[in-house]
Amino acid sequence: MSLALPVQAEPEAPMYWRRRFRGEIDQARVVRAFARHLPAGFAALDDVLLVLNELMVNAVRHTRSGEDGGHFIVEISQNARVVLVSVTDEGGSSIPAACPAHGAGGDDLWESGRGLLTVEALTACWSWTGDATGRTVHASFPAHR
Template sequence: MLLAVPVPAQHEAPMYWRREFPGRPEEVRSVRAFAAHLLAGFPALDDVLLVLDELAVNAIRHTRSGEDGGRFIVDISLDVAGAIVYVTDRGGPGEPRLRSLAGLAEGGRGLLAVDALAATWSWTGGPRGRTIRATFPRTDLSPDHRG
């Protein structure tokens, strides 16, 4: 008896980009342009750009990346399943955490936006540096065509 064995479809090779940015507020625009160029046509591009905006601002405002001569790194990974973005900063005394909407004035909403827009997010690291990761699955493919 001859059995047919299904062969998995060839996956597209994932794409991966990394860029380091000076820790200055005007660089947030450059982060968005970097991602917009690389992810042109990605269904959740607007969400990705808003999340990267928040993460870059947080790196500059709340970590040593925003100090004189500070820097932060943005990594972007894209494959058939979706996009993942990472922002790595130089660390600081606090830890990334969600705050309650109650009592928030102008600040403190950044990670709430990340939590609302990304499918998942997480962070790793400590006072000397940390990386925040946010995922954005593709939603424009039919179930038959999702790797």
């Protein structure tokens, strides 16, 4: 006769998801579908989806991830304090930088860099690591607002 002993579950166990995507703009829809059902009970899920969209579009438009056969990787982790999203690309000549709302010379029609302003506005913080051969952009959200 075997005796089953109860095992106390960790109340806020960390969760982690990772997936590789083709380096094509049409993957934005697939990335959002992947992430939509992840961080369980996370109130700012819409912000996470928007930030992931911005980061993956940047990876496809501004790095080798968008070239033929390219790819990028999306990672999402959640613990009791934070939800962290990361997008890893195949590198390129530019570096991720949020640009002012007005472009060079005060040109209001300048578009490049505005997506990272959105990332900056919606996250607790964002950063990037890597070099021209591959970079990862990280964005964090407090788990409870």
